Amino acid sequence: MSWDQQQNPYQQQGYGYDYNPNPYGGQQQYAQQPYPQQQQYVDYGYTPAADQTAPLPPVAEPEPAPEQEPAPGAEEPQPEPAPASGPAAASGPAPASGPAPDPRSKPAGRDRYFDTLRAVALIRVVTYHTFGWAWCGMVFPSMGIMFGLAGTLMAKSLERPALKVVKSRLRRLLPPFWFWGVFVVLAMLIHDWMPGWQIVYWVVPLGDPPGNAWGEQAWEILWYLRTYLWFVLLSPALLWLFRKAPIPVLLGSLAPILVLNFVWSGPDNRLGSALWDLSTYLFCWILGFAHRDGVLQRMKPALVVVASLAAVAYGGWYAFAHQADFGTYDLDENPLAQAFWSAGFVMLLMWAKAYFKIDFAWLARFRRLDRTVTVFNARAVTIYLWHEIALILAVPLIDQMWNVPAFEKWLPLDSQWFMFGVGWILIAVFIVVCGWVEDVAAKKKPRLLP
Template identity: 75%
Template sequence: MSWEQQEYQQQGYPQQPYPQQQGYDYAYGGYQQPQYVQPPQYAQEPYPQQLYVDYGPQTAPLPVVDPEPEPEVAVVGEKPAEPAAEEKPLSKPAGRDRYFDTLRAVALIRVVTYHTFGWAWCGMVFPSMGIMFGLAGTLMAKSLERPALKVVRSRLRRLLPPFWFWGVFVVLAMLIHGWMPRHYTIVFWIVPFGDPPGNKWGVQAWEILWYLRTYLWFVLLSPLLLKVFRLARVPVLLLSLAPILVLNFVWAGPEGRLGNELWDFSTYLFCWILGFAHRDGVLERMKPAVVVVLSLAAIGYGGWYAFTHQGEVGTYDLDEIPLAQAFWSAGYVMLLMWAKAYFRIDFAWLTRYRRLDRVVTVFNARAVTIYLWHEIALILAVPLIDQFWNVPAFEKYLPLESQWFMFGIGWVLIAVFVLACGWVEDVAAKKKPRLLP
């Protein structure tokens, strides 16, 4: 679910890990640049060959008479020419990739929708978890251009304080309802390397922690995974589906927490590695026909497996069938990532709609808060609606029995939690606490 996007800056955030995107060219609006003739020695030199690094959408090349370099884009291995002293380049504000931001916001909305209505088809329409792991993998690959230890420490600092703050309330509520920790597993409420213990009363609140646990393991192993991936990018990407196949057909893994961790890690390993592939430009270099065929084949196999094995679990819900989830998410996320790289999609138009852009910004800046507290909001919505029955006007005019009404009340409570608890994410990021970003 996506706190790593706070690595970059918009409206007070730290510098964004994505490069400057098309549609954020604020610096040259209304300014007529002076033209001068480029010295012959530059005009005759061939332009250095661009290595295959994904810089996102690029603007049209500047004419020869304007040699002023783009400060955000650099060819790997090439040192950009220094601008003339009297002609310094204009600085450009960093922009966010609104395509990725929008995907993350929609993924969070889909998670809340699924947990409200329980529709099995939600995961097929929009596989939120696979998308969020893919986006996180892309950001992690970008961040690992810095020292690995510093990156991992930064990720833990951003993740753990919101988790601790949330956990205090959940653990306290379970203690009030008769739960008492009996062994060392209480440590998982401090660092969620495994599923933390709890009682049945609080299971609906803490069962969502599998995502944080899986994300934590991906973060810790990313320096090694990225090195292995760059030894042979395409083979490693394809082989990242092998672990889920082994667990499904060869060896089911150990029982208990370790087994759960292996299954979740293997289910979304391809999506995380796919984020590496997007960052390194692998998808952009692949032929469109190959990407489309492979993606549709993965989606087709995942869907076929889900529907032909629904008798084993009583549903075709992808969340209950890990192999189907792995292949469906793999094909779906690959198409989204490839479309981003190939068609240079950046959703820059979103900034023209200030309210919608604001909503997307809040969802991304409070992603951890929304994910952690949304189940508690849905839990509290039930007794709150029960009290509405005691008001005759509410009973007569409000659809109190409708799940859609509970869905709306749930979002109202989520908004309350964002205002009341979201500031913890600011503190974790070493920023000034705010009600809203």
């Protein structure tokens, strides 16, 4: 939410992707709200895609899309097992047998474990925005997971020149945002919105883009793009600092949220909103660095497990102990609880990935499921930006179904589950109609489906 609508700096907009029209002052219902119950924006993501690369060349590959691995998805790993003999000879020292057939050892391969986490996070985004279940954030803290994945992919990308990496990330993030923003801004202008100079944040969202209450349900989710953009810009310096002192920097990344929560709440403006969001998910982003650099692998398993469970326990305790302050135990309304719960949860996921060498390679045996995960990752930005509009449009569409006697008799038109299903159908339409923008941003041939 834009800073000029905030009331309580301890309740920041969109901690998670939970939609809350008044995140600083407790929940509030809007007359234009189409949902049967209060909606909240939870941390869901999109998260954008990260590290989309060309199939085999590990150096000349194009830069990754925000928050998602190589967008071509399953298309890239598939051709790789074949080059075990012919291309192996052309690549010099690589043997024609042995490790060569394993696509997971190739830089251009995809990590299906990360892909699956990202896909589940996006599904959880839509689920929360449909039903508003407060416990969703504890079952699967999507935003913390998405920032953790983005952090490790950013560390991987920064093996190349930092300026090129940052420019490439901006190129992949901003065009889909601009395309989506044209429709939202025009709709708000039609509904009596008159922007000031702050409209520049609709060009580069370094601060919360402004908007009116009519379109708030659509633009409220942009806090995530703003936070991700700042992390991308800060990553070269953060990664340099992390590699100087990995463990102290990782532990110290929880200090900013403690300071904001107990010492100084920050300025009551766009900068203050950005500080809260950055502080909430800083540990998860740095944790991505730790995973990429092998720091988690070198730590003692007992220490990692105990530290993770302690962080989760503190975050859960703080959420339930302060229900009276925030009006709910929902993590997305409580930045400190969100920070610690996500920190412990994501650390366990990252450590398990490294320690047990989880790769979800078995996913390829289930072609439809593997294909679905591929589409979710290649169209993560599209799903994140358009899913709320899909849920909004589902309401008047269902209203029209009441006029058809057969639909009224046989379909559960008054069920949120039915709206959930209709919302996914509309999301699929947006993937086909609008997803090509992600291909254009990645300098690829536009396709209806990746």
